[in-house]
Amino acid sequence: AxxxxxxxxEISVVEKEDVTLDCVYETRDTTYYLFWYKQPPSGELVFxxxxxxxxxxxxxxxxxxxxxxxxxSSFNFTITASQVVDSAVYFxxxxxxxxAGKSTFGDGTTLTVKP
Amino acid sequence: xxxxxxxxxxxxxxTGQSMTLQCxxxxxxxxxxxxxxxxxxxxxxxxxxxxxxITDQGEVPNGYNVSRSTTEDFPLRLLSAAPSQTSVYFCAxxxxxxxxxxxxxxxxxxxxxxx
Numbered sequence: 419a420x421x422x423x424x425x426x427x428e429i430s431v432v433e434k435e436d437v438t439l440d441c442v443y444e445t446r447d448t449t450y451y452l453f454w455y456k457q458p459p460s461g462e463l464v465f466x467x468x469x470x471x472x473x474x475x476x477x478x479x480x481x482x483x484x485x486x487x488x489x490x491s492s493f494n495f496t497i498t499a500s501q502v503v504d505s506a507v508y509f510x511x512x513x514x515x516x517x518a519g520k521s522t523f524g525d526g527t528t529l530t531v532k533p
Numbered sequence: 534x535x536x537x538x539x540x541x542x543x544x545x546x547x548t549g550q551s552m553t554l555q556c557x558x559x560x561x562x563x564x565x566x567x568x569x570x571x572x573x574x575x576x577x578x579x580x581x582x583x584x585x586x587i588t589d590q591g592e593v594p595n596g597y598n599v600s601r602s603t604t605e606d607f608p609l610r611l612l613s614a615a616p617s618q619t620s621v622y623f624c625a626x627x628x629x630x631x632x633x634x635x636x637x638x639x640x641x642x643x644x645x646x647x648x
Contacts, residue, residue: 422575453636463576463623463639509575518583519564519627520591521637523575 420445422512424524431500432532439495439527441510447471449515452486452493457507457526466508469493500531534559539624539640546614546647554609554643556624564627565607566591566637567599569620576623582607614647621645 421444431437443452454466467477469486477484481498497504507528511521540555558565563584568576568591578591582601596618598610607626611618621644625637 424575427573451635455639461621462641463625465636465638468636511575518629519566519581519625519637520578521566521576523568523577525573525575 420447420512420514420522422510422522422524424508424510424527426527427525428528428530430530430532433502434499435531436496436498437500437529437531439497439508439510439529441493441495441524443491443493443510443512445512445514447514451513451515453511453513453521454484454493454495455509455511457509459506463509466495497529500529502531502533505529505531536560537624537626537638537640539622539643541643542641543644544646546611546645548614548616548647550614552611552614554611554622554624554645556607556609556640557605558607558624558626558638559605560626560628560638561604562626562628562638563604564629564637565601566625566627567597567607567609568623568625569593569618570623570642571620579609579622611645616647619645619647 423442450471452469456464483496485494507526509526510524513521537558566581567579580599582588624640627637
């Protein structure tokens, strides 16, 4: 069985602070895929990034960066110099090899960025 | 492209009523899925499909039926609505990429209340 744990239910920061959202996963698959999605207050789900289990290279996209550590089964997401528009619920998700259309989601972390 | 569309956006049902949530995508994606999102929780998979004529159960299938007669459409039927089915329902579609990693594209959601 697969499992995704986002231990931080809610995080509140002041604008311009850096913030890291944690994601820990469990899977028996040797090949798997990890994702982060953003759900702003409007409710839609926005894809942010995917990572293959065989690619442990970290990635940076503007103020966003992701740290994938297979040894600790973690795929953490850092927002640098947070902005009010970053306020949203962030979901980490896992899909096993061959798991077409089947992703396991964490419960989400609600990030509030105060001005 | 419209992407993934869902209708209706809001629906109120009485216990015991039946209804169909519509989902359509115009990206020619093979895979389609239905998830439900309850307050404070992540998305849980109800049913999914890997192609026209092929469907399978997810984590929480009870009380729901699906069919996939075309690549574009994947309706979700509530057979006899119960208050426990009050939730936000998301439809998603995806298509395999080289290497197997592919993100899901989500519709805007249907907010269902069962009284």
